[in-house]
Amino acid sequence: MDVMKKVPVREQDPNVRNKNFDEVCLGYNLEEAKAEASRCLNCKNARCIQGCPVSINIPKFIAEVKEGNIAEAYNVISESSALPAVCGRVCPQESQCEGVCVRGIKGESVSIGKLERFVADWARENGITPKGADKKNGKKVAVIGSGPSGLTCAGDLAKLGYDVTIFEALHEAGGVLVYGIPEFRLPKQTVVAAEVENVKKLGVKIETNVVIGRSMTIDQLLNDEGFDAVYIGSGAGLPRFMGIPGENANEVFSANEYLTRSNLMKAFDDEYDTPIARFKKVAVVGGGNVAMDAARTALRLGAEVHVIYRRSLEELPARAEEVHHAKEEGIIFDLLQNPTEILTDDKGNVTGIKVIKMELGEPDESGRRRPIEIPGSEYEMDVDAVIMSLGTSPNPLISSTTKGLEINKRKCIVAEEETGKTSKTAVYAGGDAVTGAATVILAMGAGKAGAKGIHEFLSNN
Amino acid sequence: MYKILKAENIADKIYLMDVEAPRVASHCEPGQFVIVKMDEKGERIPLTICDYDREKGTITIVFQTVGASTEKMAKLKAGDSFQDFVGPLGRPSEMVEEDLEELKKKKIVFVAGGVGTAPVFPQVKWLYAHGIECDVIVGAKNKDLIILEDELRAIAGDNLYITTDDGSYVRKGMGTDVLKDLVNNQGKKYDRCIAIGPLIMMKFVCLLTKELGIPTIVSMNPIMVDGTGMCGACRLQVGDEIKFACVDGPEFDGHLVDFDQAMKRQQTYKTEEGRAMLKLQEGDTHHGGCGNCGND
Numbered sequence A: 001m002d003v004m005k006k007v008p009v010r011e012q013d014p015n016v017r018n019k020n021f022d023e024v025c026l027g028y029n030l031e032e033a034k035a036e037a038s039r040c041l042n043c044k045n046a047r048c049i050q051g052c053p054v055s056i057n058i059p060k061f062i063a064e065v066k067e068g069n070i071a072e073a074y075n076v077i078s079e080s081s082a083l084p085a086v087c088g089r090v091c092p093q094e095s096q097c098e099g100v101c102v103r104g105i106k107g108e109s110v111s112i113g114k115l116e117r118f119v120a121d122w123a124r125e126n127g128i129t130p131k132g133a134d135k136k137n138g139k140k141v142a143v144i145g146s147g148p149s150g151l152t153c154a155g156d157l158a159k160l161g162y163d164v165t166i167f168e169a170l171h172e173a174g175g176v177l178v179y180g181i182p183e184f185r186l187p188k189q190t191v192v193a194a195e196v197e198n199v200k201k202l203g204v205k206i207e208t209n210v211v212i213g214r215s216m217t218i219d220q221l222l223n224d225e226g227f228d229a230v231y232i233g234s235g236a237g238l239p240r241f242m243g244i245p246g247e248n249a250n251e252v253f254s255a256n257e258y259l260t261r262s263n264l265m266k267a268f269d270d271e272y273d274t275p276i277a278r279f280k281k282v283a284v285v286g287g288g289n290v291a292m293d294a295a296r297t298a299l300r301l302g303a304e305v306h307v308i309y310r311r312s313l314e315e316l317p318a319r320a321e322e323v324h325h326a327k328e329e330g331i332i333f334d335l336l337q338n339p340t341e342i343l344t345d346d347k348g349n350v351t352g353i354k355v356i357k358m359e360l361g362e363p364d365e366s367g368r369r370r371p372i373e374i375p376g377s378e379y380e381m382d383v384d385a386v387i388m389s390l391g392t393s394p395n396p397l398i399s400s401t402t403k404g405l406e407i408n409k410r411k412c413i414v415a416e417e418e419t420g421k422t423s424k425t426a427v428y429a430g431g432d433a434v435t436g437a438a439t440v441i442l443a444m445g446a447g448k449a450g451a452k453g454i455h456e457f458l459s460n461n
Numbered sequence B: 001m002y003k004i005l006k007a008e009n010i011a012d013k014i015y016l017m018d019v020e021a022p023r024v025a026s027h028c029e030p031g032q033f034v035i036v037k038m039d040e041k042g043e044r045i046p047l048t049i050c051d052y053d054r055e056k057g058t059i060t061i062v063f064q065t066v067g068a069s070t071e072k073m074a075k076l077k078a079g080d081s082f083q084d085f086v087g088p089l090g091r092p093s094e095m096v097e098e099d100l101e102e103l104k105k106k107k108i109v110f111v112a113g114g115v116g117t118a119p120v121f122p123q124v125k126w127l128y129a130h131g132i133e134c135d136v137i138v139g140a141k142n143k144d145l146i147i148l149e150d151e152l153r154a155i156a157g158d159n160l161y162i163t164t165d166d167g168s169y170v171r172k173g174m175g176t177d178v179l180k181d182l183v184n185n186q187g188k189k190y191d192r193c194i195a196i197g198p199l200i201m202m203k204f205v206c207l208l209t210k211e212l213g214i215p216t217i218v219s220m221n222p223i224m225v226d227g228t229g230m231c232g233a234c235r236l237q238v239g240d241e242i243k244f245a246c247v248d249g250p251e252f253d254g255h256l257v258d259f260d261q262a263m264k265r266q267q268t269y270k271t272e273e274g275r276a277m278l279k280l281q282e283g284d285t286h287h288g289g290c291g292n293c294g295n296d
């Protein structure tokens, strides 16, 4: 074994998996996990811990894996993370824990994510679940949204003895984990539903089909329904469009619509009633995780897929592993290009997309080089569908129906980072609703902070 | 689970159900809608709230069978349940939030087309309950498709005008013909028209009311998935803005709505919907050859 290299993880063959929705990555078995764990140097000043937004004691859990004490490893992770089976799969490890791992200086970093995933999967398969509080403290907290942020906040509060109810707008709990991220990256039944079940086992009640701001307002939760505090974890689900001609054509979808049909409504499975159209050639506009997910879903539904992104490969914001997988599966990347118009026939159906080529100019505020159009470089590509994946912002449903809740220019709820405290008494917030679209682990971290903030508030009241 | 307390076939292909959904019933207002999902494999189907009983905690829905999901729904009986029933969604009708005294000065006319009578009903009921009289025109293809006549008559009395396209009941002609007649020949003046029905009908009502100078509100029913502003499937061109019908609507200024685009967008899943219907009708006897199912 080459200690400079990661123990390779088993994956479905690219030419098989690009036609099915089963999980791409098969994960380590015990032997592989122990071998990978032995690569960790157990650093005194472990930089990896600082790279993890929830500060999992990485060397400690890895040391347990090395010894084969997986249950103990799970306990170490559980002190900091409520959703390890999820984070091990979807964290952008290369820019977090693994990005700063000492092993990465001369060779490949330790495969922290894959080890975390192995431990979490093992714990689930062996029926290990987190323990709830022995005694209830008689106080009620409402959590809005069942995404990673809401689930984490609810779980932490339940462990402290609070009576917690999550209100979820959709018919299923999990937030982006169920409606956005596809089955082939994050299995819904075995992983997400199991994690939700764990939160329920802590005593958390989940009421689906309740849209806060419509079914009930936050003031009603506090005044009529007897909740002592509220945590808003409603995410950033409002899709953006480009505002170019033809964008309301029939086969122009937001990535959210396309992915919701396929993931939440399981439209890829013919047994389910929700329709999803199958196309020959699809353009996906954007370069984030969402774009990769939409592209790889369209590919699996039989299309040739072009990802159109206005910057270059280096700037692609998606996780490195997803870009790598997408390329292996046959997604075509049309980089340094930007759509200017969507072409349609007289029935409003998409027939093509007009695209202009770009070059990189001076760096902008974000430090990335700004793409500039190259005059006269426009060309047309025949496609029969376009999926817009340009990012999302928080839904105004809650902010517009809650008096005294401050939001910023980007429509995000203003909340203190350490406590989640908002401008409204007894109301806390975190996750994408506060930061704008970010990551699962940051949303979780905010859920933890919110639980702490609420606990302090209610302990003093 | 959301239990169905009553299920009736009230006209040709039109069904009415009372469903137990106390949270929805305690907060809903006229103009809002719900999304129902029958079972694990079902679609999310948006339906307007036709009536509600806050005390009993029930919502009344009225729907027409137009495709696979509504056909399946029509088979549900009293005692059965919907797995999911979410709402109220969308914004209440403008009237609910208006100043009552101002509203009392306004002369309002409703034009309902077909099952559009169902969403009109709670608004008419609300107005009369607040002491405001209004005129109600109900149009349908033929006699068999007229719904809620007795219920509306009980509230609006002689202010209810019924018409059928084929003349099989009361009078022959479209809702627009009645509206024209009332304004041009019977000296009626209206400050507001509220038109709810098929897109094509609302489009023609709007063309007429533009001519007559009557501000008009329409209730849009584009394809929806989540109903919470998350997917954008329901987007509409309204004036120079893009609106999401599920959170910004479903009611909009009819003189600003791009109906032609909306009608095109409604066709988006025609092929898949047709296939679903075939599968439902033919069941296991379907063995390819339709050109759609991929089994041919």
Ligand SMILES: Cc1cc2nc3c(=O)[nH]c(=O)nc-3n(C[C@H](O)[C@H](O)[C@H](O)COP(=O)(O)OP(=O)(O)OC[C@H]3O[C@@H](n4cnc5c(N)ncnc54)[C@H](O)[C@@H]3O)c2cc1C
Pocket (backbone or CB within 6 Å): A090, A091, A092, A144, A145, A146, A147, A148, A149, A150, A167, A168, A169, A170, A174, A175, A176, A177, A180, A181, A182, A210, A211, A212, A213, A233, A234, A235, A236, A237, A259, A289, A290, A293, A319, A395, A397, A398, A430, A431, A432, A433, A437, A438, A439, A440, A441, A443
């Ligand atoms: C397709 C896709 C792929 C992604 N891939 C990755 C990845 O690989 N790695 C990564 O780290 N991150 C990824 N992300 C981002 C990550 O999923 C989010 O940052 C994270 O889910 C945010 O968590 P949250 O709990 O704040 O919100 P969400 O997960 O968005 O959950 C919010 C929940 O609140 C509910 N809700 C909203 N409004 C209301 C209301 N008014 N009343 C009741 N309920 C309401 C919503 O229905 C939803 O269930 C991805 C996102 C998408 C869309």
Ligand SMILES: Cc1cc2nc3c(=O)[nH]c(=O)nc-3n(C[C@H](O)[C@H](O)[C@H](O)COP(=O)(O)OP(=O)(O)OC[C@H]3O[C@@H](n4cnc5c(N)ncnc54)[C@H](O)[C@@H]3O)c2cc1C
Pocket (backbone or CB within 6 Å): B033, B043, B044, B045, B046, B047, B048, B049, B062, B063, B064, B065, B066, B067, B068, B069, B070, B071, B115, B118, B119, B220, B221, B222, B223, B224, B225, B250, B266, B267, B270, B273, B274, B277
């Ligand atoms: C806000 C709103 C309120 C509505 N209120 C009522 C009502 O009170 N009574 C009633 O009978 N119908 C109502 N509809 C329409 C109803 O939702 C559709 O008739 C139903 O979804 C058709 O489903 P299907 O599978 O039986 O038909 P399909 O064969 O799948 O579709 C037939 C046609 O119905 C429309 N449709 C299909 N799927 C959807 C969807 N997910 N959302 C919206 N429209 C769709 C399309 O125009 C389609 O061409 C409403 C729609 C909206 C958006």
Ligand code: SF4
Pocket (backbone or CB within 6 Å): A051, A052, A053, A054, A055, A056, A058, A081, A087, A088, A091, A093, A096, A097, A098, A112, A113, A116, A441
């Ligand atoms: S939670 Fe994410 S960042 Fe933290 S150790 Fe696990 S994979 Fe790395």
Ligand code: SF4
Pocket (backbone or CB within 6 Å): A039, A040, A041, A042, A043, A046, A047, A048, A049, A058, A059, A100, A101, A102, A103, A110, A112
């Ligand atoms: S930095 Fe890398 S090698 Fe060091 S403890 Fe963390 S994972 Fe192990």
Ligand code: FES
Pocket (backbone or CB within 6 Å): B223, B224, B225, B226, B227, B228, B229, B230, B231, B232, B233, B234, B235, B244, B245, B246, B247
């Ligand atoms: S139905 Fe999804 S945004 Fe309106």
Ligand SMILES: [Mg+2]
Pocket (backbone or CB within 6 Å): B043, B067, B068, B069, B273, B276
């Ligand atoms: Mg259907």
